[in-house]
Each structure stands twice: as C-alpha cells, then as structure tokens.
Amino acid sequence: MDLPQINQFLVKEINVGIIVIDAEAKVKFINQFVLSNTDLATDYQEQSLFNLFPELPEKWLKRKIESVFTLNTPAFTSWEQREYLFKMRHTRPITTENDYMAQNCTLLPMSNNADNQPELLGFIIEDATDVCFYQKQLSQTVEKLEISNRTDSLTKVANRRYWEERLAIEFERAKRHNQPLSLIMFDLDKFKNINDTFGHVAGDTVLIEVAQNVAQNLRQSDLLGRYGGEEFAIILPETDAEGALVLAERIRLGLAMHQIKVDEGTVIATLSLGVICICDDYSQYEEMITRADMALYQSKRDGRNRTTLYQA
Amino acid sequence: MSIPVLICDDSALARKQVKKSLPQGWDIDVGMVTNGKEALDYLRQNQVGVLFLDLTMPEIDGIGVLEANKAEKLVDFVVVISADIQPEMKSKVEGLGALAFINKPVNTEKLSVILKEYGLL
C-alpha cells in the first residue's frame, strides 16, 4: 500500500465522521462513518450541506463557517453545549438512552499551505455518546447526593447545616437590600413524655407528621429545617414581625387541632414558638438564632403552647 | 552626504528589525529613541530626514509625535511602522501627515517599495 492508499483506507474505516464542504457550503466529501450512520444517498456531491442535513441550525452555523474561512482558524462544538450537530445514529443503541449520537465537532480550515486562505472546510465528528451518557448519570447521582446531603433523613426537611447556610445567605441579602427577614424557632412540648408513653417509633412518627403539618403553611421561598432533637426552625424571607407572628399562630393552632395517629393511640402535639425579625443592630445571623431561642424559652416558661415575639 | 534617519520604537527588537530592514547601500546615519517624548526632543535638536515611527509607546505615543510634528514641522518624511493595522488607524495617521504606513513585522521589501516611491532611495 502506498501512502495515499493508507490515508484513503483509514478515512474509510475510522470511527470518526468527516464531511468536507467549500465556502458556499457545497458538500465535497462524506466519509463512510457518516454514510453508515445516516440515511444519506451516495450522490451527495455538490449538494448544499443544509439540504442534506435539514436539522442544522443554519444561521448560527453559517456564521461559524464564515469565521473559519475568514479567520483561518478552527471552530468547535461540544456535546456539553449542543448535544449533536448532525443527526446520526450512534453505536450504543442498547446501553444508552440518547436518541442521536452525541458529538464533539471540529470545523477545520483546509488549504494546501497554512499561509493561504482556506479552500475547504472539514467537519471532524467524534462520537461522544458514551461520555455524554456517563456524564449525565454522574450529574444525576451528584444531584441526588447533594439533596441527601442537605436533608434531615427522618423528617425530610432541611438539616441544620443546610438551614444555617441558607440563613447566612438570606441574612446578607436582607441586609444588602434593606428588606425584612424573620425567623420562627419552635419546639415540641413535652416530647419526652410522648417518647416515654408511646415509644421511640411513635416519637419519630410525631416528628415526621409535625414537619409535614407545618410545611403546609409555608411559601416556596420559606425554609423549614430540623434544628436538632424536637426543635425546628423556619426562615421567612421578606417577612416582617407582624407577618411572622400571624404565621406562627397559624402553625401553632393548626397543629393543636391535628390528631397524630400512632400504634398505641392518638397524640396531640403542641408547640412553643419564638419569633424574631431582623433589625439593624444585628451584624451576624447567629444573633437572630440566639434571640429567637430566648423568645421560644419565654413561651415555655409562660406555660407552653404559645408564641412569643422577641422584643429588645 | 548621508541622510539622518531616526528610528523610534519602545521595543529593542522592533528597533533592530527596522534597522536591519533598511536597504543595504543606502547612505544614512541612524539614530534611535525609545518613545515619543525622546523622539520630539531629538527632532527639536537635530535635523532628521526620515522618521520611522511606532504608534503604541509609553510617555508620548506615535499619534502624539505626529500631532506635534504637524504643528512644528520637525521632519518631512514619517513612515509609521505599526502593529495596529486596522484601516481606521491607517487613515488616521495619514491624516496627520504620515507618508506611509507599514504593517509590523517590517522587512526590507516593504521598506524599499515605500522609500523608492518617495524618491528616497
């Protein structure tokens, strides 16, 4: 075999797509890999690229082709931004769920001499279906991990770490935009009695139902978190003291009327709540937590099943 | 009598490139300065036949030199040798009295064409 024969053989057999066009987007050459994975007839010569592949985004791609001819530089497309350029079948129809071959494409200026203006443009089309598939799976796994990393495993509301992270962000935002921000912290009354009377499994059921019942009262932008044991906390962005108090009372009364069924009978859980609204004196979000906690314990001291607004 | 020539560029490489590109056998005395301020000082004290001038330089840039030269008529022949080669820049320096505009990198062929055109060679 001489060198041209070797080149020709490899271009025919390689698992990489090659399409060559001129400056008017007339097709000069398509290799076997592209022909095998599309339904193109072999009389493609001199036809317009955009007629042969009507799926191509014409305006954008024409501009891109123009850049290759004008600037004499290669251009690229990646499956990460655009899953495919040419609709082609891929070689993993069973193990992956992609409809078409995911592709990394290079648009290469072609001329006999590097200094000359390009005569032709070659598309080099690499099959990235495997990478794309595994990357998607990985992203899904990472996403699941992230969710589980910030969720309390029992009650499925935010865990303490994530809740505090979010509070830090909301605190900064409220300060910057001079908007109100409120917190409600609450504790189940006499939770130890529930555990002692009905057992820990029932105690867990109560915690789960309390979280669900409270969550029903919240907006999309509010965040309920389990602060620890039987203590929960809610971030209320763009909410003033009055709004937070009204909500706290609605939560308290709603739960007090809710019967929680456990194996051994029915539990009525009541809450002691502390409410605080941001004010200019606070420079750190932790100051809000401490003061909401103080209000919560005031509610306990005053006889439980009640709400206290922190007042300086 | 040899023609006094001044090369003004902040880059040592560029000054050497210009000097080396000057046609062989051209009877000249070459002076070199490294920015527009030095160029104007030099031109005010010395008679110069041809100035080869870069545009982007510290202190006073090539445009500043051209403007001062337009007002003070320090040198007749100014050849701008520039990396900024957009057509807008070319017309700007020609408007300020530059004879010619050469794209960097400079070479003997480019220079000879210009010098012959103006009868300097």
Place this chain on the structure above:
Amino acid sequence: MIDIALTEEQRDCLQELINVAMGQASDKLARFLNTFVHLNVPNIELVNFDSLPADFTENYAQQNLSVVSQGFYGNEGIRGESLLIYKVNTLDDVAKILGYEPGEISDNEQLTDISSILTTTFLNGLAELIENQLSYSAPRVVSSATSSLDDHLKQLSFDWDLALKVDISYMVTDYSFDCDMVLLIPGEAVKNIQLVLERILKEY
C-alpha cells in the same frame, strides 16, 4: 521546578511578538465582526505557578466569573493552555457582537465561540511570527456561576510552572466587552519558547 526567568532581551522580544500578533488578530476580528476593534497594548507578565492563584483571588475577588480554557500545541515542543476570563455581567453583548440572534444559542456556547475565536486568531498570528503552526483542543467552560476558578487552577498547578499572563482588553464599536487572556505554559515548553526567542534575537 525549573528556572523560568526570561532575560530582559527575551522579554522585550516576546512583548513585541505579542503586540504584532495582537494587532494582526484585531484586524482580522474587525473584518469578521464588521466593526472597528480597539485594542489596548497588552500587558504581559510572567507569573510563577504558586503565586497565580493568589493573584487571581486578588484581581477577581467577589466577582462572578466565567472562564473558558483551550489547549494548544505546536512544533518544537510549544504547548500550553489559554484561559479567557470574563466578568459575567459583560456577557450580554457577546451574541450581538458575534451576529447571532438573541436566544439562538446558550450562554456557554456564546462563551466558547467567542473564546475560541479570540484565542485561535491571536495564537495563529503568534505562531506564524515564530514560524510555528498550532493545533487546538476544543474550548471548555471550566468555571461559571456554579463552579469555581480556584478548583480548576489547583488542579492545573501540578502541571505548569509558568503563566504568561497577557491582559487584553477588546473594545468593539457600539458594544463594550472586556476579557483577560492568560496563557499557562508548562516548564518544558517555556524552555522551548526561550530557544525560539533566542533564535529570533540572533537574526537581528
């Protein structure tokens, strides 16, 4: 760790080559973008590999950045990676500059498109001046609102010894658009660049 210091002559030579390549690039870009491209004299700086992350943190602290990376390699052992760094709020005009319809392509693809054009046009010009020829890998968004530049630099820092930092600022008529270009070059390739610079200096 190898000695990466350039002599004053080498530095001047490199600066001049970069100026010329940048001039050629902006002329080509002006033709392609159909507008006048104003280009500031690029400031080049050689940065030691362990000072770059701190340098970046200082320059870009508290800012939302997008970073696009593109590898390049050529003859004579010249290779490296170009980073283009954009402030996120300067990106609104990129689609208009490129002549795309609004909403036609994603933000990331606009970024990789403009980055590839800036990098390859400039580096092709530089390659031609040093009689080399470069090939490129596909541009990749390595840092955006959701991932950090720090992480990327930390991963890179094992593989490069010198950063040639080229600050460029492109201003396009009717649109303002700035970005910084940083060329990261591994130690062996720096030596090869020094050889090339010495060869050019000998010619003059």
